[in-house]
Amino acid sequence: MAVSTNPADHAPAAGTRPGGHKDGFRATSRKDHWATEPLAVLIGLSLFIIYATWAAFQGNHYYVSPYLSPFYSPLLWVNPDAAGAAPVAHAWFGSWPQWWPAFIPISPSILILPFPGAFRFTCYYYRKAYYRSFAGMPPGCAVGPIPQHPYKGETKFLLFQNLHRYAMYIALIFVVVLWTDAVRAFFKDGRFGIGVGTVVLIINAALLSGYTFGCHSLRHLVGGRLDCFSCSSSCEARHSLWSKITGFNERHMQYAWMSLFWVAFTDFYVRMVSLGYIPDFNTWGR
Secondary structure, rough: OOOOOHHHHHOOOOOOOOOOOOOOOOOOOOOOOOOOOHHHHHHHHHHHHHHHHHHHOOOOOOOOOOOHHHHHHHOEEEOOOOOOOOOOOOOOOOOOOOOOOOHHHHHOOHHHHHHHHHHHOOHHHHHHHHHHHHHHHOOOOOOOOOOOOOOOHHOOHHHHHHHHHHHOOOOOOOOHHHHHHHHHHHHHHHOOOOHHHHHHHHHHHHHHHHHOOOOHHHHHHHHHOOOOOOOOHHHHHHHHHHHHHHHHHHHHHHHHHHHHHHHHHHHHHHHHHHHHHOOOOOOOOO
16 A cells, blocks of 8 residues: 655644644543643642742741751751750751841751752652643643743753752752651650651651652663663662662652652641640650
C-alpha cells in the first residue's frame, strides 16, 4: 500500500493539534474528571505555601523540649527573647547577631526554608504539578494548554530549574539534620523517653528521606551514567544502590505529598504544644 508523501495529507485536522488532540484551552476528548487532580494540587500547594510562609515569619513557639520544628532546623542563631525559642546552646552560632538588619524579621526559619524550598520547587515532579495547576501548561494530559508561543521554558526564563541537581546535595544534608532532631527527641533533660512528638518527628524524617532518596537527580548520579552494571564490583554495588533508589523513585509523587503535609503538621504540632494548646503525652510525666 502506497504511503502519501504530501505533507498536507498528514496535517492535523482543523481544530486539533498534532496527535489528534483538540485545540484550545481546556479542550479535550477525555471523559474522566481530569480537572480534579490539578485543582487538588492548586489547593494543596497554596495552603502549604500560605502556612509555611506564616510560620517562617513568626520566629517563636518553634521549640518545646525536646522537640524542634523542622521549619527551624538546623538553628543557626537563636533569639533568646522570643517566646517558645530554643535554648541558645542549641544554635550553631549562639545568640542572634547585633548586625542583623532591622527591616528583616528575626526568625531562624527564614535562614533555613529557602534551601528545602528550592529543592522542592525545582523537583521534577513538582514542576509538572504546578505547571499544570498554576500555569495551565497544559492543565492535564491530552488537554489543551493556555494559548502560548512555542514553549521555550527551561531554555529561557526557567533556566534556574537546573539548580535542582545542586539543591539535591543540600537536601541530603537536611536528611541527616532532621534524623538528628528525631533522635534527640528521645531525650528530655538527659532522660530517655518517648512522646507523641517523638513519633511525629520520626515520621517526618522518614518521609523526607523517602522523598529525597527518590530524587531523579540522585538516581541519575548513582547509576544513570553507567553503560554496564556488571562490568566490575563497583558497578554492581552502584547498580544495587540504584535499584534501591529506583524503589523510592517509583513512589516519588506519594512521598512528595506525604512529606510536604507532614512537615507542616510537625511544625503545627510543636507550635501547639509550645503554646500550651494541646498536651504532649509522653513517658517523662510532664
